[in-house]
Amino acid sequence: MMRWLPEDVSTFGGEIDHLFYIIYYITGAAFILVTVLMVLFLIMYRQREGRRATYTHGNTALEITWTVIPAIVFISLSFMSVSSWGKIKSHAPPSDFELQVTAKQFNWEILYPGPDGKFGTPDDFQTDNDIHVPVNKVIRITLKSRDVIHSFFLPNLRLKQDAVPGRDILVWFEATKPGKYELPCAELCGFGHSGMRGWLFVHAPEEYQKWAQQTWAQKR
């Protein structure tokens, strides 16, 4: 029906969108039902001469029904969410592609391990705000912050995680389609918050290799 979320290019995005739409349709249906009934009842049972209000204190069966049904719906929704949550948050798949992203007022510092694949060596390479990654590969990112709390938000990858000073937080994603995707900061971080924006460039594997070779060459 309504597909107004940003394009999903993530391996786990479909699962999140699925949950989102389930909740969206359930609440949407409830909203429409309640609104229609309200208007209907307002008209049907409006004040009329000589008609008395029906006297009732309630109906226990009815009361239990409309408490139990939503409770079941919500508890099953929680179970569904919990399994997706665990998959995305608790169990990051292994990968040989690692990055460090350090947030600061008001930039994203992206640290590549360089050709040797290890951090803390002289060939580490740092850029500001632009992340280049290959498509169809698990990317593991260690999030840090230098000053205040920022939030690493990739709407197209359905990924959002706060970067908290004093903590190293692991996030991961796997992009399924090459392109250029927005990376805004999603936690108020000061007067430059609205301008704190980076880009994620997802390349085809050979293009990524080309970019990496050029970049490492430049550095030397």
Place this chain on the structure above:
Amino acid sequence: MSDSAAITAAHAVHAHHEELGFWRTYVFSTDHKMIGRQFLFLGLFMLVIGGLLAMTMRWELAWPETAVPGLGWIPEPYAYGGIIPPQTYNAFFTMHATIMIFFVVMPIMVGGFGNFLIPLMIGAGDMAFPKLNLLSFWTGLVSGIVMLAGFFVPGGPAASGWTAYAPLSAVATFTGVEWGQHLWIISLIILGASSLMGSINYITTIVNMRAPGMTYFRMPLVIWSLFITAILLLLALPVLTAALAMLLFDRMFGTSFFLPQGGGEPLLWQHLFWFFGHPEVYVLVLPAMGVTSDILSTFSRKPIFGYHAMAFSMIAIAFLSWVVWGHHMFISGMNPLLGTAFMMSAGDAMGRVHSFYRSHAFRSRLRLELSDRRAERHLHGLHAGRYLHPRHLLHRRALPLRRRRHHLRALRRGLLLVSQDVRPDDE
């Protein structure tokens, strides 16, 4: 005492009241009705300020970096010929949210309706502690003044959002706001004291001063909602106050409760804040639910549909609001396992809240009869000869007075519908 004597006595009491003079009647009043009105007007005044701030923000969103009409007088660097820079925008939305939550919804719904309605609807003469009540309002007013003073100090008001996430709020250089944030913290600490006095008063009054026959499950739902709100405030606000004090110490005295470089933990602020913040959500909404329930049932001239269910679901919400704070923090960096636990609890609580809404919605709509002025006329016509009117104000379920038929008339007259002053045993 005969009716005429009672009325004479009432007049005498009223005459006595009028002797209090202007200051004791309108300014430093201990009368719950006047204090309720004071809270109402404080809330309405702040509503205008908070609303104007919101409109400025909306203008900035609709036409970014254009001058907001009428704001040319704001000096640089807070605005440039009416154009609102990012720093001022942040300050405005921080103050908008803070004002709307702490100085509009809370004073009007809790302070205003609470003070005005609780004694009248449970048949008490006044609040349990009238002077504490007076103090509660004036402390609240001081708190409001301190909050607004932020606009007039160098650096402008607080600009770290109403949630004031540390470390942004804990170090002045991160926002460039020095005293504005101090005042924000101090103001909320004072407001905490004010709300605490209010909630102690509400709870004591509702527990101890209900009129004979007014059992807990005969109280109108609005009283139930205010009762639960007061309990939530009593337990939640000290947590916020403690967190605010820690934040103030971090800012002013070099402690590191929330600063990682000194061994502190930024997430501690979020845990403390949301431990207060989630019950606060229900503080804001429960009184409105109570009011809506009573108004709808009164004007559809039916008893509350499922009175007990409503009361119990409000109690359930209150309990659950203490275990779901983590759902404000899913992406905050807390342990994912905690996230799982909170997701379950939040899901469960949401279920309950939702069913509350649902039952609320259906209940009020079953065979609803619209009542407007026509209906009022209809009513007046009915009770011209007999004493039927109270039946529509007192829902039978909330006050099933039939069980004590001999008390019926005295209660109806003396309890809710006739001024407290008629009852001589009040004082």
